[in-house]
Amino acid sequence: MRPAGFTLAACLIGVTVVSGQQPVPPAAPGGQVAPPLPPAAPPVDNKLDTHLAGWEKNMGGLVNFRFVLELKRTDVVFKTDKGYSGVVLCMKPNFAVLRLNNDIDKTGTDYEAFICDGKSVFEYNGLAKTITEWKLPAPTPGGSGNATDNIMLDFLSGMKSKDAKARFDLTLFKEDANYVYLDVKPLNPKDKAEFTQLRMALYGPNTKWPYLPAQVFMSKPNGDTEQWKFKDPQTNIPGLTAEHFKAQKIQGWKEQEGGKPPAQPMVAPGQPKLPPGMVRPEKK
Secondary structure (H helix, E strand, C coil): CCCCCHHHHHHHCCCCCCCCCCCCCCCCCCCCCCCCCCCCCCCHHHHHHHHHHHHHHHCCCEEEEEEEEEEEECCCCCCCCEEEEEEEEEEEEEEEEEEEECCCCCCCCCEEEEECEEEEEEEECCCCCEEEECCCCCCCCCCCCCCCCCCHHHHCCCCCHHHHHHEEEEEEEEEEEEEEEEEEEEEEEHHHHHCCCEEEEEEECCCCCCEEEEEEEEEEECCCCCEEEEEEECCCCCCHHHHHHHHCCCCCCCEEEECCCCCCCCCCCCCCCCCCCCEEEECC
């Protein structure tokens, strides 16, 4: 299982297609982006290819980028919201750092952070005091570019529009003077395990920030939702190198590798091993 927070966040901002300038946008035109995921409406797919071509063209000018983040997570069962804030910094071809802090935590311990050094993603859990390393898969044979079957890295390294259309069900929900709204549905099982649908509100092609993400709304398989806002963008920051994306050890924290089955308990000499799935009853 891939670390959801990092994969999603970087996927969301990974569609950034900006020039070499570093504008800082004001508040989103017209205030709040239109609520995502309303009842289905007829798609405007005749213009989708035009926007995807513009996205792909502008992606070529992107070397690195940074966003200030706001995230609201909604638990559908308990009907609760949790707010987070933080930053994300990414650099081609596959480097990234992300941190999210719980807005109501005053101790500085309730946070999650992720560092991708190009070979692994290191997941930091402030409450559990754990560092989990998720090794990245090798590039897919026959794939395009640096495709790794990882949403974040594939977008970041410059996924082609034809590859995006092959991997996701993409529709142009609507467009106005300020925004382009894309609906994204997963097609392969791994992506379906992470989200059922997401809507991206991107700045329109005739704005100062063509195709720069403004907000994203995601629905998860269990019904929970996440809404992301991207603020204060910086792009093509000078002096950024791979040295800025090295994982750090923290004294006293447990280090572990993700994706491995739990370790089997030690068996004393002469003690029979239980078949898989059986549990020895407690003595009374």
